[in-house]
Amino acid sequence: MDIANNIEKIREEFPILSRLAYMNSAAHGPTLRRVHDATEQWWAHRMNEAQVENPDALGEAAKMLSCRREELCYVNRVTQGLNMVADMMPLERGDNIVVTDLGYPSNVFVWFPYREKGVEIRRIRHEDGLISTEDFEKAVDDRTKVVSISRVEWTSGLRYDMKALSGVAHEHGAYLVDDSYQAMGPVEIDLHDSGVDFFTAGSEKWMCCPAMTGVFYIREGIWDDFEPSYRYYGNVEEAFASGAPWEKPDHDNHASYLKPLYRDARKHYRGCVSEEFHWGYHAALEYFNELGSASIEKRTAELSQYLIEGLKEQPVKVNTPEEPCERGALVTYNTGSFKKNQEIFDALKKEGIVVAHRYAAGVGGLRVSCHFFNTYEEIDRLLALQKKLL
Known part of the structure; x- marks a missing residue:
């Protein structure tokens, strides 16, 4: 879809945009009207005890991510997905895990327990907000088991070349873990x-849903290499092959489940996502697919570039790379003063312009997250108000 030529119709999908210039999707995306409606529809079915099939949210996610549906399962949040990987990884004393100092806390925190087992958490430190493929090549060695990173960094907007980093990791026999919470939605993703x-990503930010829903991906070629540490009886394939096992007279809580789990990603599902979230998440994914990932990325890249050009005319330091292929949709910048940053943040909020104030490893400041529904006029409002305060 041509987003620019349909922007008014698109903005009607987000009720909050009628009163706020909302540019904070990197923290919490504004809820899509159709997400609310789909969730309400599920509750109507539930209250009337209607028997309905859940919509195929994983199928829509697979379409969006260019992977097979069987490579995906639900998670209730990104932290759960990262913990699932950490729990399954066979790490030994002397091994190392490579992360970055710009990564979101969950990308690092899940690996902490392995330190007591003699596993090194090796952090790549940024240089002026940047980390290159060459930095990963220097950090990864034959004792590296995992490279765990965010596809797009949350306080700088830096986007990594994931194909190149997969090559670096695989050359040394390591696995690449992709936290794409800041990427799924505003930029095009091809997992294969x-x-x-x-891979894991959640619903609350750029996907414009409530929290507590997301997807987890495990590449088909490694399905047989990993077994879930969390046992959910609903993943026993044969037990449910012909309906609910407890509806049959020979159901037994032991014998009925002494059978293999699904072979694919479904064996990792923990049964922790409520059905109404399936409905809301499906509505968002279906809408994003209707718009098209390429069209969405084109729009967010144009808006972020427009913002960067405007910021160049003001006395601020832009942390986000200017090259479109090196950044996601979010842009961060700094006045050089925490107090001034906070003053601008408060002034913008007072005028109904919603952004964020974030830092990691000394990089950050004000963070503006322009999504496909935002406009050049909203950016102009932000820049004009900020100019008066600088």
Whole structure:
């Protein structure tokens, strides 16, 4: 879809945009009207005890991510997906895990327990907000078991070349874990082309849904290499092959489940996502697919570039790379003063312009997250108000 030529119709899908210039999707995306409606529809079915099939959200996610549906399962949040990988990884004393100092806390925190087992958490430190493929090549060695990173960094907007990093990891026999919470939605993702081994992303930010829903991906070529540490009886394939096992007279809580789990990603599902979230998440994914990932990325890249050009005319330091292929949709910048940053943040909020104030490893400041529904006029409002305060 041509987003620019349909922007008014698109904005009607987000009720909050009638009163706020909302540019904070990197923290919490504004809820799509159709997400609310789909969730309400599920509750109507539930209250009337209607028997209905859940919509195929995983099928829509697979379409969006260019992977097979069987490579995906639900998670209730990104932290759960990262913990699932950490729990399954066979790490030994002397091994190392490569992360970055710009990564979101969950990307690092899940690996902490392995330190007591003699596993090194090796952090790549940024240089002026940047980390290159060459930095990963220097950090990864034959004792590296995992490279765990965010596809797009949350306080700088830096986007990694995931295909190149997959090559670096795989050359040394390591797995690449892709936290794409800041990427799924605003930028186009092709999981098969990028070669990542594990991927997870949530619903609350750029996907414009409530929290507590997301997807977890495990590459088909490694399905047989990993077994879930969390046992959910609903993943026993044969037990449910012909309906609910407890509806049969020979149901037994032991014998009925002494059978293999699904072979694919479904064996990793923990049964922790409520059905109404399936409905809301499906509505969002279906809408994003209707718009098209390429069209969405084109729009967000144009808006972020427009913002960067405007910021160049003001006395601020832009942390986000200017090259479109090196950044996601979010842009961060700094006045050089925490107090001034906060003053601008408060002034914008007072005028109904919603952004964020974030830092990691000394990189950050004000963060503006322009999604496909935002406009050049909203950016102009932000820049004009900020100019008066600088």
